[in-house]
Amino acid sequence: SAVISQKPSRDICQRGTSLTIQCQVDSQVTMMFWYRQQPGQSLTLIATANQGSEATYESGFVIDKFPISRPNLTFSTLTVSNMSPEDSSIYLCSAGLPSRGYTFGSGTRLTVV
């Protein structure tokens, strides 16, 4: 299964600023996924990122707030824009195949102050 390197692992940011999270996969994957997880809660899908096309966002998430890049088949970034304390959460990227399960990055713990 794929190995995903995610960074940063954590950050503390001022409100109104933006943070870009990076995920690097050790093999080529068609789709990558970005999730948000509040402490003690389940995972909520933010968007699906395909190489060469715009990301597909889930209800409640918009491109202006969470722009995603997918420049090639091994890399993706998620930016959390104009942050507020409500954006404090753990952000996770994921990749894999529906027939083989999905691998997750180690997560980015974001605190907005």
Add this chain to the structure above:
Amino acid sequence: GQQVMQIPQYQHVQEGEDFTTYCNSSTTLSNIQWYKQRPGGHPVFLIQLVKSGEVKKQKRLTFQFGEAKKNSSLHITATQTTDVGTYFCAGFNFGNEKLTFGTGTRLTIIP
């Protein structure tokens, strides 16, 4: 939209006791996947079930997929301290290519 619920939300067991978590989807699934997330960690894929009524075992863990492909269960026999964590089921639909995570069951072990 599709919802996947798990019960119980929390489970505290004595080491050596058995543990079961149940997963129910509001829609029929193409497959069901199970993940384990240790405290402070990220979800780790455990197994996937595809066929109606399928049962799979991994050492002390037994996974079942319901006949209607809308529910699943994970049973752990004789729990150990290494089993601590949150267990998530996740339902996949080929129709919309989406993986929907269940609400999770947090297992704690009393030594």
